[in-house]
Amino acid sequence: xxxxxxxxxxxxxxxxxxxxxxxxxxxxxxxxxxxxxxxxxxxxxxxxxxxxxxxxxxxxxxxxxxxxxxxxxxxxxxxxxxxxxxxxxxxxxxxxxxxxxxxxxxxxxxxxxxxxxxxxxxxxxxxxxxxxxxxxxxxxxxxxxxxxxxxxxxxxxxxxxxxxxxxxxxxxxxxxxxxxxxxxxxxxxxxxxxxxxxxxxxxxxxxxxxxxxxxxxxxxxxxxxxxxxxxxxxxxxxxxxxxxxxxxxxxxxxxxxxxxxxxxxxxxxxxxxxxxxxxxxxxxxxxxxxxxxxxxxxxxxxxxxxxxxxxxxxxxxxxxxxxxxxxxxxxxxxxxxxxxxxxxxxxxxxxxxxxxxxxxxxxxxxxxxxxxxxxxxxxxxxxxxxxxxxxxxxxxxxxxxxxxxxxxxx
Numbered sequence: 530x531x532x533x534x535x536x537x538x539x540x541x542x543x544x545x546x547x548x549x550x551x552x553x554x555x556x557x558x559x560x561x562x563x564x565x566x567x568x569x570x571x572x573x574x575x576x577x578x579x580x581x582x583x584x585x586x587x588x589x590x591x592x593x594x595x596x597x598x599x600x601x602x603x604x605x606x607x608x609x610x611x612x613x614x615x616x617x618x619x620x621x622x623x624x625x626x627x628x629x630x631x632x633x634x635x636x637x638x639x640x641x642x643x644x645x646x647x648x649x650x651x652x653x654x655x656x657x658x659x660x661x662x663x664x665x666x667x668x669x670x671x672x673x674x675x676x677x678x679x680x681x682x683x684x685x686x687x688x689x690x691x692x693x694x695x696x697x698x699x700x701x702x703x704x705x706x707x708x709x710x711x712x713x714x715x716x717x718x719x720x721x722x723x724x725x726x727x728x729x730x731x732x733x734x735x736x737x738x739x740x741x742x743x744x745x746x747x748x749x750x751x752x753x754x755x756x757x758x759x760x761x762x763x764x765x766x767x768x769x770x771x772x773x774x775x776x777x778x779x780x781x782x783x784x785x786x787x788x789x790x791x792x793x794x795x796x797x798x799x800x801x802x803x804x805x806x807x808x809x810x811x812x813x814x815x816x817x818x819x820x821x822x823x824x825x826x827x828x829x830x831x832x833x834x835x836x837x838x839x840x841x842x843x844x845x846x847x848x849x850x851x852x853x854x855x856x857x858x859x860x861x862x863x864x865x866x867x868x869x870x871x872x873x874x875x876x877x878x879x880x881x882x883x884x885x886x887x888x889x890x891x892x893x894x895x896x897x898x899x900x901x902x903x904x905x906x907x908x909x910x911x912x913x914x915x916x917x918x919x920x921x922x923x924x925x926x927x928x929x930x931x932x933x934x935x936x937x938x939x
Contacts, residue, residue, distance in 0.1 A: 533572045534635045534926055536563055537643040537650075539618060540608040542577040544587060544595055553755050554843040555639055555663045557819070558723055560589070565919025567592040571926070574631070576622055578611070580604055596625060611642055612681065619649045626654075635926045639663060641682055644689035657694040657929040659922075661721070662686065664840045665703070667710035668861065672838050672878075687711055694929055697721040697922075699841040700865040721921045723841045724914040725850045730823050732852035732906050738828035748783035748892045751829035751853070753822065753844045754836075756790035756798050761835030761858060763801075767881035768835075770805045772888055779892060780810045788814045788825055826851035830898055831891045834863060837878050842866045846913045849873070849905030854898050856887045866913070872905035 536559055543560030563573045573593040578600050579585065587595045598621040601614045625631075636658040638647030644660045651658040666682040690696060690711040696718050698704035704720065707713040739746060754760050773780040785807075790798060795815050802811045817825065826832065832848035834857040839845075841862040845855045849866075855873035857863040869875040874891075876883040891898045 531572065531634075532570050532926070533574075533631075533633045534566065534637055535633045535650075536573060536575045537636065537638040537646050538575055538577050539615070539640070539643045539646060540578060540606075540611060541639060542580065542583070542595065542597070543575055543589060544583075545580070554723070554841065557843060558661070558663070559639060561724070561726065561915040562919050562922055563593050564590045565915050566923060566926075568916075569919060569923045571923065574633070576625075578606075578614075578618065598622065598625070608640075608642065615642060615645055619646055622646070622650060623653065634930050635659065637661070637922070637926070638689075638693070641666065641686050641689060644693065645685055648689065648692055651693070657932055658692075659695045659697065659925060659929060660689055660693040661697045661699075662689075662703075662707075662840065664838070665706055665710065667706060668838050668840075672860075690717075693717075694932055695719055695925060697925070699723050700862040702862055702865055703840055719921070719925050721918055721925070722913050723843055723846065724916075724918045725843075725847050725909060727850070727910060727914050727916075729820065730826070730847050730850035730909075732850075732903075733823070733827045735827055735830070738824050741824060742828050744784055744828055748779070749829045750783065750785040750888060750892075751788065751825055751832045751848070752786070752835075753788045753825065753832070753847075754834075756787075756794040759837050761837055761878065762787075762798070764879050764881050764884065765833060765835045766801060766805050766807065766811075768884035768888065769807055769811060771881060771885040773807065773810070775885070776889055779889065783810060783892065785811045786814050786825060786829070787811065788817055788822070790815055822847065823851055826853050829853050830895075831856060831873075831888065833884065833888070834858065834867075835876075835878070835884060836860065836863070839863050845873075846909055849902075850909040850913075852902040852906040854891060854901035854905060856884060856891070868904075868908060871901070872908050873901055 538559045541555035566573050567590045575595045579597040583597050585597050589595050600618045636647045638644045638660045640663050647658045666686050670679050690713045698718050699722050799813050802808050826848045832853050832855050834845045836858050839861045845857050845867050848855050849872050855867050857867045858878040859875035860878050867873050874887045
């Protein structure tokens with residue numbers, strides 16, 4: 530029958546513009562592994578939910594496609610409200626498969642919502658399921674959310690952990706969480722780090738990147754990501770306010786760029802920047818296409834990832850790949866992807882003072898910043914690339930194809 534995999538990504542369309550609501554690391558992951566797997570001989574179909582203006586079927590590489598299912602109202606729906614729509618999503622997938630006659634060897638589900646879809650299809654199609662969580666409810670419950678809906682998520686994640694054939698972990702930290710918080714079987718977990726495309730995210734001339742972006746030779750700081758509170762934006766703005774208060778000459782001689790966000794979120798962020806008295810040196814850039822992001826990373830003297838939690842921390846890896854040092858919260862996967870004192874620095878989450886101090890340190894010590902950046906580029910090249918992630922997934926899929934019945938858990 531060949532090598533055919535379905536990637537289920539209910540809310541993470543791989544062709545959605547990055548920086549929009551719910552469009553971030555998962556979208557990049559699904560797109561990049563879909564493209565990489567095709568180079569390794571796999572036919573790939575991504576199943577996602579429709580949004581307004583998107584075609585129902587769209588090509589993704591020479592042997593891949595994205596199939597968007599008409600579930601719920603067209604347009605954006607927060608992922609917190611997608612759970613009631615999952616039965617309709619499963620029904621639409623089954624209808625599509627019956628109509629087209631397409632057959633698959635492996636299911637690879639992404640995020641817990643897609644994991645529930647995958648479990649139903651695993652039973653219906655009698656094929657193995659690999660699951661990637663992207664974030665874990667157990668961590669979110671401890672750090673940023675006590676909502677009653679979290680209980681349902683935790684139940685679902687435990688079900689996925691114990692019924693899917695294999696789980697992937699992007700970091701040692703994530704594997705430990707799967708074992709400790711969910712009782713996963715060690716034999717079911719495979720290490721598959723996320724990555725970057727080394728042909729796109731690579732070192733380049735910092736002065737040339739600054740020139741293109743109109744930054745002259747100003748010291749430049751950078752934030753890239755969605756404009757959500759869990760990403761630590763309030764901590765970042767407070768840190769920048771402290772920098773300006775304690776070292777106003779640095780505010781005058783520098784620029785800090787905030788990249789990401791849709792129009793509504795961007796308007797709120799600009800208002801917050803103005804209220805903090807930072808409008809004279811903090812620039813809200815908005816969402817940028819993936820191919821333009823390396824220009825911002827190369828222009829930056831430091832990239833800040835102040836998240837309250839990150840399962841992996843793709844932005845940090847992209848920045849390091851471009852030889853830019855990173856200051857990151859010491860949480861989740863960032864504890865593994867960013868090497869403290871070698872590729873950048875860790876700071877306690879929600880600690881604006883510590884973040885401000887590290888910012889000034891790297892801005893005032895250019896030699897240190899340059900050394901950390903160079904070491905970061907080498908670290909990423911040796912550990913985190915999409916070709917390597919795709920290779921590991923391909924190996925896992927082939928292993929799973931030989932296991933068409935559920936594994937015996939220890």
